[in-house]
Amino acid sequence: MSLIAxxxxxxxxxxxxxxxxxxVAQGELTSLARGVIDSESIDRFLAVRGxxxxxxxxPETAWGAVAxxxxxxxxxxxxxxxSRLKARMxxxxxxxxxxxxxxxxxxxxxxxxxxxxxxxxxxxxxxxVARSRLGLADAxxxxxxxxxxxxxxxxxxxxxxxxxxxxxxxxxxxxxTGTITRIAAADTVLTALDLAxxxxxxxxxxxxxxxxxxxxxxxx
Numbered sequence: 735m736s737l738i739a740x741x742x743x744x745x746x747x748x749x750x751x752x753x754x755x756x757x758v759a760q761g762e763l764t765s766l767a768r769g770v771i772d773s774e775s776i777d778r779f780l781a782v783r784g785x786x787x788x789x790x791x792x793p794e795t796a797w798g799a800v801a802x803x804x805x806x807x808x809x810x811x812x813x814x815x816x817s818r819l820k821a822r823m824x825x826x827x828x829x830x831x832x833x834x835x836x837x838x839x840x841x842x843x844x845x846x847x848x849x850x851x852x853x854x855x856x857x858x859x860x861x862x863v864a865r866s867r868l869g870l871a872d873a874x875x876x877x878x879x880x881x882x883x884x885x886x887x888x889x890x891x892x893x894x895x896x897x898x899x900x901x902x903x904x905x906x907x908x909x910x911t912g913t914i915t916r917i918a919a920a921d922t923v924l925t926a927l928d929l930a931x932x933x934x935x936x937x938x939x940x941x942x943x944x945x946x947x948x949x950x951x952x953x954x
Contacts, residue, residue: 736773743771747779761840764898774898777933778841788833796835797909797917799823803948804921810913828945832930839879839907841931845900850892851876857888858904859914864925868940875901877928879914882906903928923948 743763744751754771757763757779764775791799798808798819808816823831846854851874855862858878865871880888885906888894894902905928907914918924922944929941 737766737770738773738776740769740771743773743776746776772898774933778931781931781933781938788830790837791834793837793907793909795819796838797913799831799835800838800924800927801913801917801920803923803951804917806917806920823949826949828930828942828949831945831949832927832942835927836931838909838927839905840882841903841905842885842896843898843900844889844894844902844904845897846876846892846894846902848874850894851902854888854892854902857884859911859918861918861925861928864918864922865929867922868926868929868944870929870937870940872901875903877903877905879905879907879911879918881911882908921948 738746740751740754744754747754747757749757754763758765758771762775762779764772766772790796794810795815798811798816801808802816802820803823808819811819826834854876855878858876858880860876860878862872862875862877865877885904888904894900914924926941926944926948929937930945932938932941
């Protein structure tokens with residue numbers, strides 16, 4: 735783990751130190767001590783957003799986009815909203831989609847004993863299984879979505895320690911996890927979005943390629 739000063743973080747991001755502090759307050763960047771930022775959280779921020787400043791969609795819209803691209807009906811949106819969203823996505827790039835949907839969940843990485851992996855996967859919406867369909871596989875990692883209200887309980891139960899280099903990635907959201915389960919099972923789009931925000935070049939490329947393919951498919 736590497737730490738850098740707020741002023742240096744601001745220079746890397748092309749924003750003011752005050753804006754860096756605002757990003758920390760929003761949970762977009764990680765500050766482990768006063769006046770310093772975890773540089774890996776900056777790398778991850780840039781992987782998702784680049785230097786763009788486009789406003790993200792609300793979670794309901796972001797999840798609607800993922801559902802539509804996964805071949806499902808976003809029933810929580812009105813018909814007119816769905817039609818407009820489909821029209822917007824027809825002209826979007828994979829990078830645009832990654833940035834627009836970033837508010838679907840907050841991402842936190844943890845380290846934990848290897849023995850808890852399988853039990854933990856049963857308590858979350860496990861998206862790591864779809865990685866193999868995108869040409870990636872790692873039996874030692876855990877990646878998935880969890881109800882934000884249940885995160886603390888999972889962390890305590892499984893003895894997880896926050897670690898930006900850990901193999902356990904939990905994506906917290908207040909969106910119904912039952913719906914996320916259906917979306918994750920329907921297609922690889924959700925996993926592709928997760929991979930597109932990775933700092934690993936191979937993972938990010940696999941995710942972006944899959945999203946490009948999904949956006950090019952005709953949607954009714």
